[in-house]
Amino acid sequence: MDEDMLDIAEVAERSGLAPSALRFYEQKGLISAAGRNGLRRRYDPATVDRLALVTSARNAGFTLAEIAELLSAKPADSALRERLQAKAADLEERIAQLALMRDSLLHASVCLHDPLVDCPDFWRFVRSARPRPPA
Incomplete structure (x- = not known):
């Protein structure tokens, strides 16, 4: 073995x-x-x-x-399960922010505004990607 x-x-x-x-x-x-x-x-x-x-x-x-x-988690560890659910929710938020940033960069790669950062669509994506304050 x-x-x-x-x-x-x-x-x-x-x-x-x-x-x-x-x-x-x-x-x-x-x-x-x-x-x-x-x-x-x-x-x-x-x-x-x-x-x-x-x-x-x-x-x-x-x-x-x-x-x-x-x-080292065990099935009965309910406190850990709650923390994992919270971590998953945080990751969902980060994924959404990253997707919006990706979309803004993809738009900028084909945008004809001069300079690119003057494009209102680019800024719409960037503003959408801002982290939201905790509720």
Whole structure:
């Protein structure tokens, strides 16, 4: 079974993360080595999927503490479920803002106004993309 294990260099290559990031994530409890082969850490291949989740969550704005909590979540953790729902709502708002910004940039790429920033349609998109104050 040890032949299925990946060393730290293989996990780094497959995940796109530096070995130092893997050691840092291990120190934070987000991943764990299954053992060592000499001085090199060895990981279960599922670690690559776990790192994809960590990377995705980081890109979505999760803190390392939030990721650690998510990775250790149990079905009965209703407080965590509420926080995850709130995080999902925040992401929905960010997605909407990013979509509007994307639309403004796409419009600017074909707009004939000179200069581009004088275009009222461009500003309509930009104004729509502003974050809304909390209710």
